[in-house]
Amino acid sequence: MRYQRALLPTLKEAPSDATSASHVLLLRAGYARRVGAGIYSYLPLGLKVLRNIERIIREELGRAGAEEVLLPALLPSDYFKETGRWELFGDNLLRLKDRKGSDYHLGPTHEEIITDLARRELKSYRDLPKNLYQIQTKFRDEPRPRGGLLRCREFIMKDAYSFDVSEERARESYEKMRVAYTRIFDRLGLDYRMVRADSGAMGGSGSAEFQVLAQSGEDLLAACRQCDYAANLEVASAPAPTPPGPEAPSVPAPEKVLTPKQKTIGEVAAFLGVAERALLKSLVYRADQQLVMVVVRGDHEVNEVKLARALGASELALAAPGDVVRATGAAPGFAGPVGYAGKIVIDRDAAALSDAICGANEADHHLRHVQLGRDFQAELAELRSVKEGDACPSCGAPLGVFRGIEAGHIFLLGTHYSSKMGASFLDEQGQMQPMVMGCYGIGVSRLIATTVEQFNDADGILWPMSIAPYQVHLVQLGAEPEVVEAVARLEAELEALGVEVLVDDREERPGVKFKDADLLGMPLRLTLGKRGLEQGVVELKPRRERDPKRVTLLPLAEAAGRLAEQVRAGG
RNA sequence: CGGGGCGUAGCGCAGUUUGGUAGCGCGCACGGUUCGGGUCCGUGAGGUCGCCAGUUCGAAUCUGGCCGCCCCGACCA
Known part of the structure; x- marks a missing residue:
């Protein structure tokens, strides 16, 4: 290609609304242009990168035995209504009406549509397994698009769906895709980690994310420096605390101490001259309308995914300050479990503290010499996030914490959609069985930006050979x-x-x-x-x-x- | 949706406090100059000052409403 003939509008200065490296460079180098919030045009160079990524994906999925289809992006509401996601998706779904007033939406993902195809066309165990994928524009009305091509409302995704006769066979399909994904990300030339992930509302029994390492990443990962253990911080297992020795000294009775205006853990620890890990951090959450006090050690962070699971809650958020005052009698900085009337859950490490300091549920006061069991009761659970240096759950070496960008996600779905939508087949005995599904996504357009996030310097982009335009x-x-x-x-x-x-x-x-x-x-x-x-x-x-x-x-x-x-x- | 910020030429910005001819740099066109890391000089084109309403003799500037965009948090490929 001749530069003079090409549409290659480079900019000396970055548009002021671009902040992340990939956003700035993709605009400056003339790969993309913004049309609206989270909506971009791909210029010739950007499209070439996109096509190169797609080519690698097609080759590897073909090798894995998957077949390409193309489902519509404009969808009648019936299918999502059938599984309840018409409501579940809420404002993230871009909805529209046709001239007759019927409900439609733009597809954010296609489990329902592919499952509908499967239930119509796949009738027998002889038709299975099947693995179908597409590379298509998806629409999600993101609450907050950001980072240019990193998070868009319109984006290009590769989504694949597997259908099998059994859980065991489904796991084999999943495994094949895991291998295919590894090959894809290797060929893209990226530094990435396959990490265990939360399977979330999808249910299902297995889930892994492909996280590309980048300082600007939104996700936190825990990865072992010795073995291959890696997990999203949302689900990374924290090591069990060492139980207090039997000869633990007896703890004096709780004592109230004055801590004027010392609200944060850091302030209180400094004020009292103790380590943060000697404190209990008490937070009030609203879990499905019920208030719960959550206690972790002062140097630990509450892990909301683990908390939601422990509580069996579907909606979880920090309680409003007003609720905290009503529930504890003091402002948020001074909450504590002693004397708290509602439900309390405590993390294992916090529970292992035998002589702790916590809020006194009274303004400007904390309690010292607090002991679980003697001074308050609480349910025990693993509620904290792993932190740098924690022991790896599989080999015991110290874990590192990294930032990553989620570029791919593979799920074992089980029969969640197939049973809701009646996607079943006749087995060899003539018995009706629900198909066992898996689903597998790659953010194709996101990968453009992700690659630039990982490979850039002060002068510009450094494309890997495999996807360079x-x-x-x-x-x-x-x-x-x-x-x-x-x-x-x-x-x-x-x-x-x-x-x-x-x-x-x-x-x-x-x-x-x-x-x-x-x-x-x-x-x-x-x-x-x-x-x-x-x-x-x-x-x-x-x-x-x-x-x-x-x-x-x-x-x-x-x-x-x-x-x-x-x-x-x-x- | 909560919090913060921004909207003036294609891009980056000044001008708004204190109302009175809309400016600078880059880019673009033309002429000259230069030619291995964004050369220098000159000339020129290009603007509904986000939109609507109001105040005023007069609004980019003051008031009200609306729209758009970006960043930080709850969601996700």
Whole structure:
């Protein structure tokens, strides 16, 4: 492709509303443009990256035995009403009415639609297993789109669904997809972790996320530095606390101490001259309309996924300050379990403290020498999040905590949708059985941004070879006829070998071209000008390396062959 | 939805406090200059000042309402 002909609007300055690295760079380098909040156009370069990601996905899913379909994005409400998700999805669903006033929506995900297809077309155990996928635009009215292409209201997703005769077979399908996903993310060149995840409202018995490591990630992951244990912090297991020794000294009676205006754990610990881990952190939650006091150790954080599970609650949120005052008699900073009348749950580590400090349920006061069992009663559960340095549940080595961006998620769904929608088959005994399903997503458009989040520097993007819009960025220096001709011949030779080349044939100064080349981020940059031509060399500079190399240009076919080889080797 | 911020030329911004001719840089067009890391000089085109209403002789500026966008939190690929 010739730069002069391409739509490649680079910007010197970042649009002011872009903040994340990928958002800034994808706009500056002319890959995408904003149309509305969370709605973007893909410009030619962006679309090429998208297509490259799609190609890898198609190849690997094909290898895994999945078949591609394309379901509609415009959906009559009947299907979601059938499973209750018409209500469940709430405001996240983009709803519309047709001219007759019938309810429609734009598809946020397609379990219902694919399950409808399955129940119509799959009747016998002989028809199973089936694994169907599509790559399609999805619509979710996100409460808060952010980060450019990272979280959009309209986005491109690969969603796959497996149908099997049994839980066991479904697990095999799931396993195949896990392998396929690993191959996909490997080929994308990303640093990622497959982590255990919350299966959430989907139910089901298994779930893993593919998290791409990035400082800007919204998710926190716990990963072992020794073994392959990795889990979303939402579900990572905290190690069981060491139980207090039998010869634990007896604890004096609780004593009220004055702690004026010391509200946070940090303030109270500093004020009393003790470690944060000697305190109990007491938070009041509203769980399905009921108030519950949740107690964790001062240096720990409440894990709301674990809490919701422990309480069997479907809705969970911190109680409003007013509710806290009504329930405890004091402002939020001074809540504590001693004398609290309502339900109390306590984390295992907090429970292991035999001589603790907690809020006194009275303004500006805390209690010391508090002991579970003697001074208050509470239900015991694992309620805290893992933190850096905690012991790995599978090998005991210290865990690290990382930030990641969720780029893929695989679920074992079980019969949640098939039983609701009557997607069943006749087994060998002629018995009607619900199909056992799995579902598997990859945020394709998100992956564009995710890759940039992971691979960028002060000058621009650094694409992995596998998805770069062009593998080679050929900078033409000067417009002498011999240079123009040499560039054209090198371009032709490379393209004949299957290498995609972007030729910067603009009448610009070299500095401008180099700046744009760095910004655009193709993995290999070739520079050819009069000087090099006279010496019979072309300069080669991998984007990820500091120093350029010289490649002998003659004979040209050989030079192109060596360069193409380097492209195939991944740069 | 709660909290914070922003809307002036394609992009980045000043001007708003104290109402009076709409400005700067980049980009764009033209001429010259330069030519291996965003060259320099000159000329020029380009603006419903987010929208509506109000106050006023006069509104980018003051008042009210609305809309849009971004960031931080509860959700998710």
